[in-house]
Amino acid sequence: MIFNLKPVIMNILNSVDELKLKSPSYPAVWSQYPMAIYRTSHQPVFINADHHESQTSWSVTIELYTDNGSLTTITNKLSAAFAELGFSCVANDANTAGLSRVVCQFNAVIDNDTRRVYGR
Incomplete structure (x- = not known):
């Protein structure tokens, strides 16, 4: 059975106190910042x-948005949390329409039997 990574992602997002909204889908109303929208493949x-x-190769994309200020602290916290699990990270600025936006891509291979994580 494939390891279910989604609860782990939510635990990491919930550990970042600065985030006001954490969701696997875009909100209908964009009013809570900073926010994190994630998807997996x-x-x-x-x-x-x-x-x-x-073994399964996982890719986790987390889009961070804020309407005021920097996302560096949040990006660093997420990078550190995923690195502890063995994931590699690439973060790109992608500002859009008056919002600061950072897109974080976390990648690793998970052994579904032993739960070992191999960064890539």
Whole structure:
């Protein structure tokens, strides 16, 4: 069975006190800042002879938005939290329409049997 990474992501986002909104989908009304919108994707890395997916490559994208100030502190906290799990991070500024925006991409391979994480 593939390891469910989504509760881990929410635990990390909930640990960042500065974030007012954390969600897997965009809000209908953009009024709570700073906010984090996340999405995940995964694909098999290794499937054994019994058709069991032993290793899965995960990509977690977290978009951070604020209407006032910097997102550096939040970005650093998220990077540190995911690094502790073994994920690599690439963060890009992507400011848009009067909002500061940072897009963080976290990547790793998770062994579904041992729960070991291998950064990539």
